[in-house]
Amino acid sequence: MSRPIPLHELGDKEYIDPANQACQGCGGAIVSRLVSKALGEGFVRAEVACCGPAFMNIRAPSIYVEVFEGAGALMTGISRGLKRIGREDVVVMGIIGDGGTVDIGFQGLSAAAERNENILWVCYDNEAYMNTGGQKSGATTLYAATTTTPIGEYSRGKLERRKNVPLLMAMQGAPYVATASVAFPEDLLGKLIHAKGIKGFRYIHVSSPCPTGWGYDPKDTIKVARGMVQSGLWPLYEVSDGILRLNYKPRELKPVREVLKMQGRFRHLNDEEIDRIQREVDTFWRRLVAKDGGEIF
Amino acid sequence: MIEVRFHGRGGQGAVTAVRILASALYLEGKYTQAIPMYGTERRGAPVVAFLRIGESRINERDLVHNPDIVVVLDPLLSRTVPVTEGLKEGGLIVMNFPKPGTEAGIGGRFMLATVDATGIALEALGRPITNTAMLGAFAKASGLVSLESLEKTLLEHWPGRLGEMNLRALRTAYERVTPPVDVSGIQAQEKRPREEIFSKDVSSWRIFKPQLDEDRCVGCRRCYIYCPEVAISMIQGKARVDYSSCKGCGICGEECPTGAISMVQEAL
Ligand SMILES: Cc1ncc(C[n+]2csc(CCOP(=O)(O)OP(=O)(O)O)c2C)c(N)n1
Ligand code: SF4
Ligand code: SF4
Ligand code: SF4
Ligand SMILES: [Mg+2]
Numbered sequence: 001m002s003r004p005i006p007l008h009e010l011g012d013k014e015y016i017d018p019a020n021q022a023c024q025g026c027g028g029a030i031v032s033r034l035v036s037k038a039l040g041e042g043f044v045r046a047e048v049a050c051c052g053p054a055f056m057n058i059r060a061p062s063i064y065v066e067v068f069e070g071a072g073a074l075m076t077g078i079s080r081g082l083k084r085i086g087r088e089d090v091v092v093m094g095i096i097g098d099g100g101t102v103d104i105g106f107q108g109l110s111a112a113a114e115r116n117e118n119i120l121w122v123c124y125d126n127e128a129y130m131n132t133g134g135q136k137s138g139a140t141t142l143y144a145a146t147t148t149t150p151i152g153e154y155s156r157g158k159l160e161r162r163k164n165v166p167l168l169m170a171m172q173g174a175p176y177v178a179t180a181s182v183a184f185p186e187d188l189l190g191k192l193i194h195a196k197g198i199k200g201f202r203y204i205h206v207s208s209p210c211p212t213g214w215g216y217d218p219k220d221t222i223k224v225a226r227g228m229v230q231s232g233l234w235p236l237y238e239v240s241d242g243i244l245r246l247n248y249k250p251r252e253l254k255p256v257r258e259v260l261k262m263q264g265r266f267r268h269l270n271d272e273e274i275d276r277i278q279r280e281v282d283t284f285w286r287r288l289v290a291k292d293g294g295e296i297f
Numbered sequence: 298m299i300e301v302r303f304h305g306r307g308g309q310g311a312v313t314a315v316r317i318l319a320s321a322l323y324l325e326g327k328y329t330q331a332i333p334m335y336g337t338e339r340r341g342a343p344v345v346a347f348l349r350i351g352e353s354r355i356n357e358r359d360l361v362h363n364p365d366i367v368v369v370l371d372p373l374l375s376r377t378v379p380v381t382e383g384l385k386e387g388g389l390i391v392m393n394f395p396k397p398g399t400e401a402g403i404g405g406r407f408m409l410a411t412v413d414a415t416g417i418a419l420e421a422l423g424r425p426i427t428n429t430a431m432l433g434a435f436a437k438a439s440g441l442v443s444l445e446s447l448e449k450t451l452l453e454h455w456p457g458r459l460g461e462m463n464l465r466a467l468r469t470a471y472e473r474v475t476p477p478v479d480v481s482g483i484q485a486q487e488k489r490p491r492e493e494i495f496s497k498d499v500s501s502w503r504i505f506k507p508q509l510d511e512d513r514c515v516g517c518r519r520c521y522i523y524c525p526e527v528a529i530s531m532i533q534g535k536a537r538v539d540y541s542s543c544k545g546c547g548i549c550g551e552e553c554p555t556g557a558i559s560m561v562q563e564a565l
Binding site: 007008012014016017019021024025026027029030033034051054055182185217218219221222223 | 498530548
């Protein structure tokens with residue numbers, strides 16, 4: 001299991017160049033920086049089409065492909081190539097969008113997990129296809145307004161619940177699976193450093209709020225991310241060799257209403273809709289707590 | 298035919314402004330084209346949009362290269378983007394700038410009208426979204442469209458409270474915009490070389506900047522770890538901002554537990 005890294009233990013050295021071309025307050029840019037900080041040297045990164053190229057100023061060899069479903073195949077290829085030349089010490093890491101992970105990229109992801117490829121897949125989750133204007137993805141929260149699930153006379157936002165890909169990966173038997181959030185950098189850094197030391201398929205899914213797509217002031221990126229964790233909308237947990245552990249376990253969750261209402265994409269929600277989200281969050285949390293410290297299957 | 302180019306930043310509503318203006322002109326019997334420039338329109342990043350106004354059917358389908366009028370939605374944009382490029386001699390610039398046109402750093406055989414659209418937007422909307430204020434300024438400075446048509450289109454676009462707030466921005470800017478001044482005698486401010494535009498310096502993206510009170514900084518590293526631009530470093534236990542890398546998102550100010558960072562409006 002991972003150990004949170006206190007901020008004062010961090011070295012000053014950066015492995016990413018300052019300033020990028022992402023929007024002000026981009027959560028993905030924070031993920032990118034934390035990944036570079038945790039992994040330091042000795043990794044290559046894979047990139048597919050997404051907002052990532054705007055903020056991945058990471059100083060590491062990189063391979064980019066335009067096809068955003070291709071991350072599984074791309075990372076497999078790099079990893080196998082490195083093995084062939086005897087450089088299995090080099091970590092193969094990809095920062096991949098939620099669309100490229102839970103939707104079109106899922107086939108390659110699931111297959112790579114099945115083969116237990118020696119790769120570290122970091123999904124930065126902004127809950128839509130933001131690079132192309134904010135279309136909904138399988139990771140979009142229920143009822144959220146996106147450009148393809150707008151609010152209108154006959155439409156109340158996204159109709160479906162989000163897919164739980166971290167648990168799917170855990171059920172496939174991946175050696176290490178974790179969720180994380182940009183608001184909890186100590187936890188995320190600890191998970192990345194832990195994952196770096198493991199061989200085989202590793203998956204870290206990071207909640208990365210997007211001011212542009214979610215409709216809130218850029219200054220509130222961390223507030224929104226924190227609110228999602230504190231309300232149970234985005235629980236922090238990890239699954240190591242089939243054992244689940246909750247990393248953030250408050251005595252009581254905050255109601256989901258507050259963090260939902262901070263975001264333009266949920267502004268239309270009525271009490272009934274908020275109640276439904278609250279009920280689902282409560283159920284999922286209860287099940288997670290019941291599994292805490294034990295085997296997931 | 299009259300051609301207009303709008304310069305702004307993602308989030309300031311340049312594309313919406315062009316669409317509203319085209320609709321308002323259509324109401325007045327004009328032929329119009331509103332052209333958003335396709336690209337990654339990230340919040341804060343420079344964007345352009347175009348408008349054509351004709352008395353008869355417009356057959357052109359390309360982008361506008363030699364505009365008659367340029368509208369600049371952001372006061373700092375002209376430091377890195379060549380906003381007068383291709384502007385016809387004697388052309389009009391309507392710019393969001395809180396001081397007289399002769400102090401905007403723009404020179405050449407042009408006329409320049411200025412208005413403090415950021416100030417007006419903050420007053421009327423509470424947010425620095427300057428597009429509707431600039432439409433008011435455009436109407437007055439160019440005389441090409443009536444305030445009434447703009448008001449009508451605007452309320453159709455945003456019915457309700459949002460419309461009322463934008464209406465206030467529109468009218469205030471219409472009243473406050475300066476008459477166009479001749480800037481042919483002004484030395485144009487030097488543009489930074491082009492490669493610099495695409496590299497590190499993002500200081501012109503800011504509207505607010507973080508100001509640090511060193512005495513209150515306890516060196517907790519929160520701001521340092523949350524800054525999306527890696528613009529903050531820790532020097533001898535205190536936070537320090539590298540302003541050329543800071544986009545002014547405000548996260549550091551929001552997250553500092555001791556209130557050592559306040560966001561202040563960028564001085565011009
Ligand atoms: C096969 C394919 N279809 C469509 C595209 C266009 N495209 C580029 S990025 C993107 C969305 C990516 O969404 P996500 O993975 O969530 O990343 P984000 O943009 O949110 O960062 C799309 C549809 C593409 N590059 N390849
Ligand atoms: S659209 Fe969202 S995820 Fe993409 S760069 Fe902007 S803030 Fe970041
Ligand atoms: S968050 Fe505030 S107290 Fe902490 S290092 Fe930054 S400025 Fe100093
Ligand atoms: S406002 Fe603060 S957090 Fe935002 S880019 Fe500037 S220094 Fe970084
Ligand atoms: Mg996405």
